[in-house]
Amino acid sequence: MKQSFYGLLLFIFLILPPVAAIMESVMIVHMHMQMTLLVISGLLMGRFFQLKFPGFFRKWNANGIPGILLFMIIWSYWMVPRAMDEAITLQMVEWFKFASLPFLAGVPLRDSWKKIGAAGQKLVFGFFVAMFSFMAWLYIGADSQLCNNYLEVEQKTLGWGSLFIGVLLLVYVIQLFFIDTSEYE
Amino acid sequence: MIKSRHTTIAIIAVIIFGFVLFYIGTDGFRAFTAESARTYDIMQEKPAFPSVTLEDSKERTYTFDEFADGRYVFVTFMYTSCTTVCPQLEMNMASVYNQIPDEYIGEDIVFLSISFDPERDDPATLKKYRGYFDSDGETWRMARINNKKELQSLLDELGVIVIPNDNGDFTHNSAFYLIDKSGHLQQVMDYTLVDEAASKVNDILAAQGDDNG
Secondary structure, three states, X not given: OHHHXXXXXXXXXXXXXXXXXXXXXXXXXXXXXXXXXXXHHHHHHHHHHHHHOHHHHHHHOOOOHHHHHHHHHHHHHOOOHHHHHHHHXXXXXXXXXXXXXXXXXXXXXHHHHOOOHHHHHHHHHHHHHHHHHHHHHHHHXXXXXXXXXXXXXXXXXXXXXXXXXXHHHHHHHHHHHHOOHHHHO | OHHHHHHHHHHHHHXXXXXXXXXXXXXXXOOOOHHHHHHHHHHHHOOEOOOOEEEEOOOOEEEHHHHHOOOEEEEEEEOOOOOOHHHHHHHHHHHHHHHOOOOXXXXXXXXXXXXXXXXXXXXXXXXXXXXXOOOOOOOEEEEEEOOHXXXXXXXXXXXXXXXXXXXXXXXXXXXXXXXXXXXXXXXXXXXXXXXXXXXXXXXXXHHHHHHHO
């Protein structure tokens, strides 16, 4: 339960208006730090929901696929340039971001990750490698401004950041194929 | 068995939710950036061009409506100190201007470049800038809007977002705007597709000729 409490603390900290405003003022922090941390806060809080409603997760997320799908859909949605822009300009969208990333992405990820097994995890990693590569291509290659609230140079930074994350994930996935982690457990 | 049925239902529910989310969030898969959403919205709304007072490169002042005088107006937004997009934008505007048949120019359509940097873009500066693009200062005028409030309401109405940066420059979105004869926005066009924009404007001009009989 302790981790759920820390998750809640993190969540409250992130949605404090001054904290949110500072994080959203820089594009790459907005996407790769604020959004990631929101998911992490959900991951931590997930334990609370698992203990509180074990039946719900067992019934509706038996093999982990619905949960992981939901996580991937929510995360992909927030990668749309317009969603990021509107989170800044429309209060409603901002609230949806604060609700969806922890509770519709973080919590289901927590519940699904073990259930989907090693093969499923590799698929999810593959999805993210593809996605971050696409983002890198999109944000580095775009000649025009994709987000009205951010400068073009920030957009390029975000693109390179995405590429970096994509490469890291890829390296991680590749090593999974060559190194048998069970030997170390 | 029961478990797997629940899971199937959950998967379907999640997919439907995702579909609806993306559908609403992108105006039915049409607008993935705020800029395309803005263009789409604006074309649906067709807002009226707000009443603004212009001061042009010949130091004349008049309202937008006086200048339009029942004609189509082809509008761009720029500032003369801009070294990136604006010269390209104005160059492309010149190219559209040259593709419109002479009979329409001044009769049915006029061109207007509006500066959103009134502090630096005084009439003398605009006059110099006008020369770079062979704008005649009559059927294609360059003007600034001195009243800050009027300028902001115009930018808001047409969804032009201007962000000042540290070097005294601005980051801004660019497009060609066509205002119809009643003073409402009719078209927002991609400023990089010159031929497409010119032929669209020509079609509109030709069609209104037919209507008049």
